[in-house]
Amino acid sequence: MRYIPLIAMFFAAACNNGGGKSANNAGAYTLTEQYHLDADSVTRFAARTDLPAAEADRLFRQAIDKYRNKKDPAGALPLFRQSILKAPRAAAFFEYGNALSDLGNGDKSLQSDMSTQQALQAYHIADLLGYKPLSKLLYNTACIYAKMEQEDSAFHYLVSAIEFGYTNTDQIYKDQDLAKLRMHRWRFDNEITTALSGASDPDRLLWKLFSREFQPLELPVVFDLKYGEDKTFDDVTYDFEKFIPEMRDGKFSRDVGSEFYYIGSVQSTPLYTVVTYAVKDVMMDEAAPLCYYLASFDPNGKLLDKLIVGGHRILDEPFRVGKITANGDVEVKKFAVRYEKDPATSGYAENKMEEMNEVGVDYFAISADGHITPKSAPLAMK
Incomplete structure (x- = not known):
């Protein structure tokens, strides 16, 4: 297995800035919007046992409704952030990363690039909070790196996704996010075939x-x-x-x-x-x-x-x-x-x-x- 914690080294500096602290004890540790994508701040805040989980879930469902049903990722982002600031959970960061990734599609503007980088941070925190199935998280990370034209990283996470149980081969060969990877036809076919050979029965693995x-x-x-x-x-x-x-x-x-x-x-x-x-x-x-x-x-x-x-x-x-x-x-x-x-x-x-x-x-x-x-x-x- 080639997987390592998602982009841990890439964001190491960002995760050591000590943000989000407003008290000297863990029980009173709070999270501010400024540090909602800081892994250390989020994990410390998530360890509290008195967070309003029901309110966070309500905001999360509103965000999902706006993102998935109303096709409005930009409008969903504030709701995802509100949910995270109430009580962080892996699913909220995963979907927040998906919405940010959608905003990063298309043009090459600075704002688009920032959304893509933030999506990677969100996936990293979803990983730290134990998002399951890990294979889906790895696959979406591969898609982001493919869109960023970081070929080696994209292949790394795509193969890792398969090794950890991603079984939708039809999606792998049709996903537009992976289009630039498929341009490297020999490497793409070789990497995917080799990875799938280790999962000879994808349905049984699922x-x-x-x-x-x-x-x-x-x-x-x-x-x-x-x-x-x-x-x-x-x-x-x-x-x-x-x-x-x-x-x-x-x-x-x-x-x-x-x-x-x-x-x-x-x-x-x-x-x-x-x-x-x-x-x-x-x-x-x-x-x-x-x-x-x-x-x-x-x-x-x-x-x-x-x-x-x-x-x-x-x-x-x-x-x-x-x-x-x-x-x-x-x-x-x-x-x-x-x-x-x-x-x-x-x-x-x-x-x-x-x-x-x-x-x-x-x-x-x-x-x-x-x-x-x-x-x-x-x-x-x-």
Whole structure:
């Protein structure tokens, strides 16, 4: 693997200027706009535990909406910065870098060059904050260097992206950002072919990158309204939409309508893997309850079966509370829920749940081939 931390040496001087300090202790460390692209300042500020993450997420979604849906990268930049200054996170810096890169396209003006350099800084900080998948970050960095006509750096990051799991070969050969690299036809074909030879099955590699993020759950587990209260879940990015149908079926544009989270691994055998992931409909309300899915896949990542085991995606459906045991038994209780105000119009924030009445229960088991099959009521679930 040839990857080294993104442009670490290039920005070493910029990261040692000590900017953004307004107090003598880490708990009171603040971040100012002047230093929002200074890696040291950002990482110190991000270490605080009292940052307004919900407000940062709200601003981030507004920025994404303006950037992706309204095709306005310039208008999105202030919103990305506001989100970063509230609570820095890797996804915000990654998309901020993308918007800056878009502004750097076209002319060769000083402003365009500055946007491109700032995009590299943003990607570097996204890397430091643990952006996943790393392959996408490396690929976008390669695109910037290609546009800057820095051929060696562009090839370095492009090959690194492939080695770390970037599998979209069609994009590599069609992406306009890489057009100048493809002009060096012999080197381009040789570098890409050699890199891809180390990833002989790109789809299988993508599945490995996705599945390894699910850590084993402590069983039995109950997915009720309280399950996620004291937990922080990692985001599932849209690079893995192949494995999550709800990403492809979403009504709203990606990164705006729903958020997806890794929950954990339930079972893993040579024949199948069973995991749980969650979806939140943030377009309805940031306080919307999570909807938990139990999903099984074959060794190549093909979806075998899935089942909602907590919450619901549609308000008219019963609210589910699922219990999963170590032997693969699944109990899903269904409830009719009544809130003080209609969540469809008033949302969930400060909306008291007044009633939750059980209306039924279903039982399932994880079969020997990985499917989730109905079963009769057991004597007890332990």
